Amino acid sequence: MHLYSTLTKTTEPLTTLHPDRVYLFVCGPTVYDYSHIGHARTYVVFDVLAKFLRSTGKEVFYLQNITDVDDKIINRAKEEGISQSELARKFEREYLRDMQALGINAVSYYARATTHIPEIIDQIGRLLDRGVAYVTEAGVYFNVDTFERNGELSGQERAKRVSRVTDESKHNPNDFALWKLGEYGEYTWDSPWGRGRPGWHIEDTAISEKYFGQQYDIHGGGLDLIFPHHEAEIAQMESLEGKHPMVRYWMHTGFLTVNGEKMSKSLGNFITIRDATKTWKPDVLRYFLLLSHYRSPLQATDEGLANAAKRLEHIRAIAQEDMGPDIFGRKAFTEAMENDLNTPMALATIQRLAANGDIGALKEYGKILGINFLRETSAPLSVLQEIREELRARKQFEVADLIREKMVEAGITVKDRAL
Ligand SMILES: [Zn+2]
Ligand SMILES: [Zn+2]
Structure with missing residues (x-):
């Protein structure tokens, strides 16, 4: 198997850390709304990858995280007047229903962020011990200047990369949050730095370290996740003990546009998996x-x-x-x-x-x-056809013709072989 890696920008033979075993991590959904067909593309692709690798005799541990603590979840839960966990569990169920509907069933384990808080806190603690993170009145931040290989995955110049989060307390605008201090309602936890909740990037590395270790084979996701998300993941994990590369094959799925435009709710071209499977x-x-x-x-x-x-x-x-x-x-x-x-x-x-x-x-x-290339009815039909042939061979034409009549009624073309 050869795979293209965004990290090296080349297609390389797949060499795994453990022979005949593949550790695959794919960024899972943020469960605050229905998934769209862009997500479907990514998850179908990695479903096929896992199934193909398994068909060649490899054991694939396919791990996916469920982001169930996030600003979007907090805001949406407030809007709907329900708790964060109610909202997250609801859309996690809907996500899994969509996956089932699309025949996406290769994931070995779904790991929720909220059930890995001890691992997240532990990893942040070790990053602080290493001196690559710092505490402010707003939270704990990763200091990107300490990480030499920063920008390697996205290939972007350091100056051009600016974190989306603007926070005055950060030392550098590119630094990103590992822990956000504050009371966020239900999903707020105690930590050595005060009550708060994890940043987004740390959940992936805390989860993947727990199940795979600090290095593994393949990490997948949409193209839009390269920066800052995946870049941040590399900085976090490789700063722990300096093991490089964290992941050898970074696989990114291309963008999906609808009628030539990026999907967005305001353009009215936002297609959920739920709607697409209706049509x-x-x-x-x-x-x-x-x-x-x-x-x-x-x-x-x-x-x-x-x-x-x-x-x-x-x-x-x-x-x-x-x-x-x-x-x-x-x-x-x-x-x-x-x-x-x-x-x-x-x-x-x-x-x-x-x-x-x-x-x-x-x-x-x-x-x-995950596609049926055969007419579903073909097996029972060929059985019926065989019975008819046997009946005709025994000259029981009346019964054979009755079956034929019924088949034609059901819209099936019946050809008789010459006896
Ligand atoms: Zn990730
Ligand atoms: Zn992720």
Whole structure:
């Protein structure tokens, strides 16, 4: 397997820290609202990656965090007049329902930020001991000037990077919060520096350190997370004991635009997974999302989705009779997947496998991609057809014709072989 890493900007063979085991971390959702189809793209891609790696015999520990403490959650809970935990649990459930609807089920463990507060506090304490963080009246901050490799992932000049949080008490505008002091209602915890809550970046490294250690194989997420989020994660983790690199393969999914524009509520082009699955079948959505390479920008349009539905239907229509394995088709599929998860190429191969009647491969690869390439009714139909043939061979034409009649009534075309 070869993967492109945002860190080295090259495609490299996948070499894992432990043989035959892959540690994969993907930034999970902030559970304050419904997820949109941009999220669906990212989670479908890593679902396919995990399933493909498992199909090659590797053991994959796929870890995802659930950001359930955040400004957006605090504000939304206030608006709705419910507690932060009620809101977070509600949208965590909705998120998991969306994932289930899309056949995304490769995650080994979902880790909530709020259930890892001791690990978060412990990690912040060690960063302070190392002298790379400092305490102000507003909270605990990471001092980015102490981290030499800062900016390596995003490739941005130090001067151009400015943290979104403006806080007068910070020594440097690029420093970011590890712990925010204050009373934030339900989700406020005691810490050695006073009551407060964690910053966003520290939850990922506290969680990944707990389950994986300070170094692991793959970290994934949307392109928009490179800066400041992933850059901050590297600074935190690598400052603990200097182990480098924290992650060898940083994988980022490209942007998804809707009708040529970035999704936003004000533009009215914000499409939730919930709404998308009302119009399009999950198979079609996955097929559409995987028709583009994960690093390319992707335009979601009704035409594009309708076209994907048509192409998938075509595959199902031509994949009828089992004609045994198509060795070259299978090889091409594996090569495409091993080449930085080239799903558009892999889907082109699926078309070939369907045309050549490699039903076994279509079933197996369908599981990896989470798409059913075969007509669901094809198995019972072929059984019915077999029974009819047997009846006709025994000259029991009356019963055979009755079955035929019923099949035609159900809209199924029935061809009789010559006896
Ligand atoms: Zn992360
Ligand atoms: Zn994250």
